[in-house]
Amino acid sequence: MRLLYSALSPFARKVRVLALEKGLSERIALETIAPYQDESLRALNPLNKAPTLVLDDGEAVYDSGVICDYLDGLSEPRLIPATQPERHRALTLEAAADGMGDAALLVVRERMRPEAEHRQDVFERQLKAIGAALDLFEKAELSTARFAIAEIAVAAQLAYLDARKVVDWRVGRPMLAAWFEVVSRRGSMIASDASAT
Numbered sequence: 481m482r483l484l485y486s487a488l489s490p491f492a493r494k495v496r497v498l499a500l501e502k503g504l505s506e507r508i509a510l511e512t513i514a515p516y517q518d519e520s521l522r523a524l525n526p527l528n529k530a531p532t533l534v535l536d537d538g539e540a541v542y543d544s545g546v547i548c549d550y551l552d553g554l555s556e557p558r559l560i561p562a563t564q565p566e567r568h569r570a571l572t573l574e575a576a577a578d579g580m581g582d583a584a585l586l587v588v589r590e591r592m593r594p595e596a597e598h599r600q601d602v603f604e605r606q607l608k609a610i611g612a613a614l615d616l617f618e619k620a621e622l623s624t625a626r627f628a629i630a631e632i633a634v635a636a637q638l639a640y641l642d643a644r645k646v647v648d649w650r651v652g653r654p655m656l657a658a659w660f661e662v663v664s665r666r667g668s669m670i671a672s673d674a675s676a677t
């Protein structure tokens with residue numbers, strides 16, 4: 481399998497961390513791509529987004545949630561709960577983390593525009609979504625003992641907020657900050673840290 485990814489992408493980080501936690505990383509060749517500049521992904525994924533996983537027969541699998549679901553079926557331990565209510569709770573937290581990442585990406589891209597063209601309404605709306613998602617994670621009693629899909633998704637997005645200096649999310653969120661401090665020391669988080677390479 482080949483994983484087409486961009487180094488700082490929090491969605492790709494989620495996939496890479498999950499693969500590392502499941503002992504699958506040896507089976508996945510990593511290929512970096514710049515989706516905003518490079519159109520070659522579009523032949524595989526009409527959205528031209530990374531991450532995209534290419535199976536050995538050439539079939540493309542996207543987006544990150546679907547890739548994680550595919551990989552989770554390949555080996556133990558299972559990191560996506562099979563039964564309800566654990567399943568919908570974990571996937572809803574993953575969706576909140578991914579949505580926070582979409583909002584963070586919009587903030588980062590808006591900041592790349594010339595300052596005179598910054599749209600305050602974009603910042604306000606997206607920062608509101610980011611803040612509300614962070615408040616949800618603060619209350620979510622995330623586990624340090626279990627590092628499964630919800631925890632992986634949240635950790636990947638928090639690391640992105642730090643890497644891109646999107647918001648000072650630790651202020652007023654001591655539980656989340658303490659949790660992240662512990663999980664960011666995991667081997668999978670360290671091995672997938674683009675800023676460390």
Ligand SMILES: N[C@@H](CCC(=O)N[C@@H](CS)C(=O)NCC(=O)O)C(=O)O
Nearest residue numbers: 489491515528529530531543544545
């Ligand atoms: N929902 C997608 C989001 C992926 C995404 O937004 N990737 C960004 C890079 S971090 C991208 O490829 N953007 C290119 C574009 O929007 O044209 C997923 O979870 O995989």
